[in-house]
Amino acid sequence: MAARARLPAVFRAARPVIRTARRSYSTPPSSSSSSTWAPLLVGLGTGLALMYATIGFTSSETQDGKHKHLSVHNREGERFGARDDYRKAIAEIRALLPDDDVSTDETDREVHAANEWYYGAHQPPTAVVYPHTTEDVQAIVRVCAKYRVPVIPYGSGTSLEGHFSAPYGGVCVNLGRHMDKIIAVHAMDGDAVVQAGIGYETLNNALAQGGVGLFFPLDPGPNASVAGMLSTGCSGPNALRYGSARAEWFINVTAVLPDGSIVKTRQRAKKSSTGPDMTKLFIGAEGTLGVVTEVTLRLTPKQPTRVAVVSFPSVTHAVNAVVDVVNKGVNIQCAELLDSLFIQAANHLGIVPNPLPEKDTLFFKLLGTDAMMDESERLLREIAKQHSSIEMRMAHNDQESDALWAARKGALYAALSHSGYETPMLYGNDPCVPLSALPEFVAECQKEMKEKGVYGPIVAHIADGTVHSTIIMRDRSEIPMVDDLVKSFVSKAIALDGTCSGEHGVGATKKKFLPSELGDGTCGMLRTIKDALDPLGIMNPGKLYPDEPDAPGHDANWAPPPPACCT
Numbered sequence: 001m002a003a004r005a006r007l008p009a010v011f012r013a014a015r016p017v018i019r020t021a022r023r024s025y026s027t028p029p030s031s032s033s034s035s036t037w038a039p040l041l042v043g044l045g046t047g048l049a050l051m052y053a054t055i056g057f058t059s060s061e062t063q064d065g066k067h068k069h070l071s072v073h074n075r076e077g078e079r080f081g082a083r084d085d086y087r088k089a090i091a092e093i094r095a096l097l098p099d100d101d102v103s104t105d106e107t108d109r110e111v112h113a114a115n116e117w118y119y120g121a122h123q124p125p126t127a128v129v130y131p132h133t134t135e136d137v138q139a140i141v142r143v144c145a146k147y148r149v150p151v152i153p154y155g156s157g158t159s160l161e162g163h164f165s166a167p168y169g170g171v172c173v174n175l176g177r178h179m180d181k182i183i184a185v186h187a188m189d190g191d192a193v194v195q196a197g198i199g200y201e202t203l204n205n206a207l208a209q210g211g212v213g214l215f216f217p218l219d220p221g222p223n224a225s226v227a228g229m230l231s232t233g234c235s236g237p238n239a240l241r242y243g244s245a246r247a248e249w250f251i252n253v254t255a256v257l258p259d260g261s262i263v264k265t266r267q268r269a270k271k272s273s274t275g276p277d278m279t280k281l282f283i284g285a286e287g288t289l290g291v292v293t294e295v296t297l298r299l300t301p302k303q304p305t306r307v308a309v310v311s312f313p314s315v316t317h318a319v320n321a322v323v324d325v326v327n328k329g330v331n332i333q334c335a336e337l338l339d340s341l342f343i344q345a346a347n348h349l350g351i352v353p354n355p356l357p358e359k360d361t362l363f364f365k366l367l368g369t370d371a372m373m374d375e376s377e378r379l380l381r382e383i384a385k386q387h388s389s390i391e392m393r394m395a396h397n398d399q400e401s402d403a404l405w406a407a408r409k410g411a412l413y414a415a416l417s418h419s420g421y422e423t424p425m426l427y428g429n430d431p432c433v434p435l436s437a438l439p440e441f442v443a444e445c446q447k448e449m450k451e452k453g454v455y456g457p458i459v460a461h462i463a464d465g466t467v468h469s470t471i472i473m474r475d476r477s478e479i480p481m482v483d484d485l486v487k488s489f490v491s492k493a494i495a496l497d498g499t500c501s502g503e504h505g506v507g508a509t510k511k512k513f514l515p516s517e518l519g520d521g522t523c524g525m526l527r528t529i530k531d532a533l534d535p536l537g538i539m540n541p542g543k544l545y546p547d548e549p550d551a552p553g554h555d556a557n558w559a560p561p562p563p564a565c566c567t
């Protein structure tokens, strides 16, 4: 099942509103038998034909008219199997797994089409399967290759860019149900071997309970799976100290390739200089090159932290302070910027013990022994003062740290609630720019949002330059306007030598930005690798590659095509 964000009690009031918002726009077709197809097709009629032309689908009917089906075509001709092929594939997979582990249940399929954080167009897979072993995955992929049925790997379902939607139907391979075990922890070597579906929080809790004293420090959405994390190239607030998924946190990847072969990219040794790094090939590949089944992770000592909160007159003052904090070697784990709008929202919701000054504010976690943190606090006070800080609050134990961090942790829910909209919808985005360009970038985003009357408080993982304009929409009608706004943010970020995505990845929604960001040469390399490993194009189609037939993205008028198959 998809991991759902669990709200602290204080935010529960906002929850039904978020859910209602999604229900109002999320209407994927729920065909579970062929009988439901006919009226749907008739009803959609000409509109669909037009849509297919637009998004690269082709209505296909054999010349003798013996079987009528819709299948997906690419430029070269027919690409995926016909409806019958999908049926045969699912029947063969049923023979491989226990009954409960192959589902064509409508609710199950819909849960695997999108999560509540992604409002864009989405499409359920034809079936959801829950393998137990790498060999199960291998057998599933072989069947799918035989019938040219898409395979959509799935971890915890917290990704934000339509990553696991199934625009052409297919088999969603969910590793979170059974393939979530810790295989071995080598405390002496500082690594753990895990099955790919384990959530990082589950892993870290187990390490803490086992008294290992080590943890896996990447921290994206709630209990994201390690395979999802490596596949999206994730990071989070801890990136300042520990880097992103692209640092060497993933040592080995065991994966099933699109032809069903199994590869292990490396041994367990921490270093290896044997050729290009094949582990890295899977980082950020978004399930398009294979299904990751096992991972060897590097672990690191878990150190105590204390929270400090410092308010500044402007984003520029805050950025300059962070540059000094980092360059003077103050021992910190994270530095998060919440702009004045966010602080207003947090104060309004009462999630900080005493209201904070409604100014651009930095949230730090200092780390180390008590003596180290005392020294860091001294340095931080000095630097903050030099950069005209307005106020600094410092926690001196875990309880005080939690209380102060609550504003950062609850920022999104505070903004949703403070927007005052009846059914607020979040439009997430995560451009990233060099730190020196961050004040200019933030100022321009704020200016544009103000001009358009958009409520969009800003939170930034400030030291690495990732900026989230937390755009809260009144309703779905605002999507086209916000689409344009975000396009403009991304253009600015790229012009500033930045990227369309600092951490969420590309998915279905950002592949259009890749040519301008990476250039034709690099996009061509991406495509060459994809075609070499996945000549049938069955692995998570419609994502990442700019020259894929255009899978549905943020289009308010888009209606999903009928699924490529039924049960």
Ligand SMILES: Cc1cc2nc3c(=O)[nH]c(=O)nc-3n(C[C@H](O)[C@H](O)[C@H](O)COP(=O)(O)OP(=O)(O)OC[C@H]3O[C@@H](n4cnc5c(N)ncnc54)[C@H](O)[C@@H]3O)c2cc1C
Pocket: 005, 117, 152, 153, 154, 155, 156, 157, 158, 159, 160, 163, 164, 175, 196, 197, 219, 220, 221, 222, 223, 224, 225, 226, 227, 228, 229, 230, 231, 232, 233, 234, 235, 236, 237, 286, 287, 288, 290, 291, 292, 293, 503, 504, 540
């Ligand atoms: C509230 C919230 C906060 C978030 N904050 C952050 C943040 O701070 N930083 C950040 O980076 N992200 C953040 N995210 C996004 C999300 O948590 C990350 O993208 C995460 O890495 C996704 O992991 P997952 O297991 O949920 O992957 P899924 O959503 O299940 O899948 C993501 C992608 O990985 C592929 N994949 C999954 N499993 C496999 C596998 N076994 N083999 C091959 N491919 C696979 C899928 O096909 C898909 O393309 C946030 C999300 C939420 C909801």
